[in-house]
Amino acid sequence: MRIPFFVGLLGLTSLPFHSQAQSAAPVAPAPAAAQWHLLDPKADGVQGISAQRAYRELLTTRVANPVLVAVIDGGIDTTHADLKRVLWRNAKEIAGNGKDDDRNGYVDDVYGWNFLGGKDGRNVNVESYEDTRLYAKLKPLYEGKARTAVPEAKRTEYDLYQQVKKSYKEHYEQDHAQYAQIKPIYEQTQQLAEKLRRELGVTRLDTATLRNPVTQDEQLREVALMYYLNLRQYDQPDLESVLAEMKDAYEQNKNLVEFSLDPAFNPRSIVGDNPEDTKDRSYGNRDVMGPDPMHGTHVAGIIAADRQNNLGVLGVAGGPVRIMAVRAVPNGDERDKDVANAIRYAVDNGAQIINMSFGKYFSPQRQAVEDAIKYAESKGVLLVHSAGNEANNLDQVAQFPAARTIAGQPFANLLTVGAAARTADEHLVADFSNYSPQQVDVFAPGVQIYSTLPGSQYGNLSGTSMAAPVVAGIAAVLKSYFPGLTAQDLKRIIMQSAVPTKLQVRQPGTDKLVDFGTLSSTGALVNLYQAVLLAQQQDAATPKK
Structure with a gap:
């Protein structure tokens, strides 16, 4: 997911x-x-x-x-x-x-x-990704063909290919853009954190350290305060925790662009089964x-x-x-x-x-x-x-x-x-x-x-x-x-037993306010x-x- x-x-x-x-x-x-x-x-x-x-x-x-x-x-x-x-x-x-x-x-x-x-x-x-797998499977069959040229019995699969192709290309562009954004920022944040630790003489940049940094360098104090405010906003204890998460994000995105979006990538050989055979359980x-x-x-x-x-x-x-x-x-x-x-x-x-x-x-x-x-x-x-x-x-x-x-x-x-x-x-x-x-x-x-x-x-x-x-x-x-x-x-x-509420809430992905009750069948919290x-x-x- x-x-x-x-x-x-x-x-x-x-x-x-x-x-x-x-x-x-x-x-x-x-x-x-x-x-x-x-x-x-x-x-x-x-x-x-x-x-x-x-x-x-x-x-x-x-x-x-x-x-x-x-x-x-x-x-x-x-x-x-x-x-x-x-x-x-x-x-x-x-x-x-x-x-x-x-x-x-x-x-x-x-x-x-x-x-x-x-x-x-x-x-x-x-x-x-599933759309990558389907794209690799269906592209040789339907790429460049008009729907009218496809036998009627195959048109449902042809339509699926069009959906998969669109989804794959959207995800390809999105994931590559995210990777291009995260990589330099992760590296920049690593460098800034290392400089802060060195200048402040600490091994851990927690909120207490960043709130009152022991330095006369005003620029460094401003950077430390910025980190402090953001750590507080996102309820993080220290910058090292954020860097660990940034590293995880970087590595995840690297895997996406290098493997999950590669139609030729097939790790299933490790398992050694036929993934198309749903009757196989051994x-x-x-x-x-x-x-x-x-x-x-x-x-x-x-x-x-x-x-x-x-x-x-x-x-x-x-x-x-x-x-x-x-x-x-x-x-x-x-x-x-x-x-x-x-x-x-x-x-x-x-x-x-x-x-x-x-x-x-x-x-x-x-x-x-x-x-x-x-x-x-x-x-x-x-x-x-x-x-x-x-x-x-x-x-x-x-x-x-x-x-x-x-x-x-x-x-x-x-x-x-x-x-x-x-x-x-x-x-x-x-x-x-x-x-x-x-x-x-x-x-x-x-x-x-x-x-x-x-x-x-x-x-x-x-x-x-x-x-x-x-x-x-x-x-x-x-x-x-x-x-x-x-x-x-x-x-x-x-x-x-879930508790209903009539709160006006932001509809996910938008700034639009909607009745919470419209977002699920119960309109309620467990x-x-x-x-x-x-x-x-x-x-x-x-x-x-």
Whole structure:
């Protein structure tokens, strides 16, 4: 999924909208304010989900039951101090013996499975975009041809090529322009930071240092003050954190222009399968961490970071909730075959909830994914999906996995989530979030969400990728304390208990003010406290056997 860009950080540049502030680990518990998404709107003045209030006032006398949440993502750091106790372990599998002990078709799948790996242990990291892959496939067939010259049976594919060609060229121009902008600014900021550290005699340019720099050089003081103001504006602790994020943005964009947009690039040879064969499930390897587990590690922490170890952060869900790692999302666009197989693997190995913080805008094997979603429904599994980060109206621009079937019907077991910010004002909706009165179900906190990062570190990331696991965490809490709830019950309770607001907010991607209620089917923000109340009412009304 492409990540939106925001303008203004450091007064100089555009960076990916996920800002990251890392700290050493293990660390003492983060201040409550750092995890604003867990707080209560009335008591704390932020648009959180009232998780702490729900635990404190409603759940202390109830018994929590085991729940398994699968995270289909780019990988999870299985050694993280705040995750290692909550990770699912396949009790039927003997680690490292090279055998499929439980005979589920996957050798040594102790923590989950990696559908982006080869049998030799190598892994796909960077992938091409779906429009790049389709462009490479269809260009030899249709480039330079008029539609009337194409056989009628092939005209749908011809029309797809025209869409793909337009999308590919737009992304090519956009990504190259971003790379050309970021590279010199990253290098310039590196040089300025190095000069500041040298002149000020410090090793770290934190806000305290930049606010009152010990120097008589007025020009240097002005530069330091500019950095200080921008760090405060974007809630960053030091310039080094920003530089780390700028480096990440630079490297991401470099990968985009050198690999993801290259029609000749084909990393799938690493996996060694036929990516067109959606019936094939026997591929991959056991490495659920992969080469870049940042995104998945952050998502996993939002759902269920250890609430009992007195370290770091708190997951939305606690107690016996466990996380299964399923790696299927590279840096680039995921493949439909991998998504379908990841869903089926999670379902077959006991997951009751699946988080899917990924998406793309072309889906050549959509039927395989739809069949997997329906398979999950037949097994009572709820899927939670991020709405996407391109400020699109999903009623006008299709995103996949879609919220509706090919026939146009909503999935009974799929929730689609947009991203909200902490303030109850015109900026409540994240300016990058996709939206839709029909295709997006609810909004959840998704801006500056503090969670786990690889290497037992922590930091803030933003995106609908962060909003979806907030909702998956809510679903896990409900399923844990009210185990009789079905996937349809979970979806209904989360939607019905979400808190509506009639605020005038900025429509994502514009300065236009619109009614918040028009941006999703519920026009509401999820709230765990209200969801537990509604689940209690249903539980009380259900005849006991």
